[in-house]
Amino acid sequence: MKIQFVNHLVCLNHSDKQIRLKLNNLITDNQNECKEGFLYCIECDTKYPIIEGIAMVVKDIFDYIQNRTELYGKWLLHCHSKEMKEYLKDIGKKIVLSNKNNTYEDGGIWYLPYKWLQQENHKEDRLVKSLKGSPNANELYDRVFNSINPKIDGIALDIGCAMGKTTLQLSQKYSFVVGIDLSFSFIKEARKYMQEFRHGNVEFCVADAEFPPFHPMKFDLIMAINLIELVNTTKLLSSCHWLLKPQSDLIITDPYDFNRERILDKKYDARSFRILVEENGFEINESSLKKEAFIPWILKINERIYLFYFVDFIKAKKISKHKVNLNKY
Numbered sequence: 001m002k003i004q005f006v007n008h009l010v011c012l013n014h015s016d017k018q019i020r021l022k023l024n025n026l027i028t029d030n031q032n033e034c035k036e037g038f039l040y041c042i043e044c045d046t047k048y049p050i051i052e053g054i055a056m057v058v059k060d061i062f063d064y065i066q067n068r069t070e071l072y073g074k075w076l077l078h079c080h081s082k083e084m085k086e087y088l089k090d091i092g093k094k095i096v097l098s099n100k101n102n103t104y105e106d107g108g109i110w111y112l113p114y115k116w117l118q119q120e121n122h123k124e125d126r127l128v129k130s131l132k133g134s135p136n137a138n139e140l141y142d143r144v145f146n147s148i149n150p151k152i153d154g155i156a157l158d159i160g161c162a163m164g165k166t167t168l169q170l171s172q173k174y175s176f177v178v179g180i181d182l183s184f185s186f187i188k189e190a191r192k193y194m195q196e197f198r199h200g201n202v203e204f205c206v207a208d209a210e211f212p213p214f215h216p217m218k219f220d221l222i223m224a225i226n227l228i229e230l231v232n233t234t235k236l237l238s239s240c241h242w243l244l245k246p247q248s249d250l251i252i253t254d255p256y257d258f259n260r261e262r263i264l265d266k267k268y269d270a271r272s273f274r275i276l277v278e279e280n281g282f283e284i285n286e287s288s289l290k291k292e293a294f295i296p297w298i299l300k301i302n303e304r305i306y307l308f309y310f311v312d313f314i315k316a317k318k319i320s321k322h323k324v325n326l327n328k329y
């Protein structure tokens with residue numbers, strides 16, 4: 001974690017005020033970043049670990065680790081400092097289930113499909129080559145990138161950033177960009193690209209879309225690309241409203257594939273989701289965005305299985321919460 005990133009983070013345990021976290025840097029890496037340490041709150045004493053350079057700023061770290069015991073084993077084996085070993089051992093004493101891993105972590109079913117999106121030469125892909133009028137596997141990401149107005153002094157957030165494809169693109173248009181995701185493995189890959197290509201104005205951390213560890217009205221832009229089936233949608237929108245500066249943009253894309261994952265609140269389609277967005281304090285101004293979009297998006301499960309989606313695209317501006325005219329859509 002870049003040392004200065006601590007200045008962006010607040011403790012998750014205080015709803016009435018924002019308490020900035022402090023850094024206890026135990027081990028520094030060769031890029032002068034914190035490789036191992038703790039973020040902590042002077043008000044409530046909560047500690048958030050930083051392991052392999054990745055800050056994990058989640059509300060219930062025990063629950064987070066309990067659902068990733070394979071990773072936990074690796075952290076315990078490979079961490080360097082005595083303090084971290086003791087901290088992890090203490091947590092380990094309470095873990096009751098073993099060999100659990102999240103589907104978005106390394107080894108889980110969704111890990112390789114996202115790696116493919118991030119890394120492979122899509123033009124050489126068997127499916128892409130064999131379809132007439134080849135779908136462009138990057139079309140969605142190009143569309144998102146082109147829709148963003150540059151704000152050289154602005155700060156942006158990419159929620160559910162996976163391996164940071166959109167986050168790193170966004171860093172060309174904003175002065176500082178943060179990517180958050182619940183998958184430690186994805187954030188690890190994202191940080192590898194960030195370090196390899198020396199992106200000085202980007203940082204990633206493990207954090208939950210429903211409990212983002214940032215000040216209100218901090219961001220000039222928020223993106224949530226293909227995330228809404230995985231979270232409580234109303235909570236996601238309310239987090240985005242809380243975090244955005246007034247009149248700032250929210251970009252959401254989604255295939256509305258509510259059957260793929262467990263359903264947390266409600267299924268939405270293009271119309272009901274637009275209404276929900278507006279009910280939660282956003283306005284969709286551009287007339288072309290009032291109608292649903294159908295942008296190709298491909299997930300490669302393996303050499304023989306692909307998921308082909310048409311993804312909807314919404315760009316909305318933060319305004320104050322108001323009653324929505326349902327006849328609009």
Ligand SMILES: C[S@@+](CC[C@H](N)C(=O)[O-])C[C@H]1O[C@@H](n2cnc3c(N)ncnc32)[C@H](O)[C@@H]1O
Nearest residue numbers: 104160161162181182183208209225226230231
């Ligand atoms: C369908 S993927 C989309 C990834 C990326 N935005 C893209 O389109 O290439 C959804 C991502 O959201 C992450 N995720 C799921 N629930 C989350 C939550 N509550 N908070 C943050 N990220 C979450 C997953 O780990 C996964 O990386």
Ligand SMILES: [Zn+2]
Nearest residue numbers: 011013041044
């Ligand atoms: Zn606190």
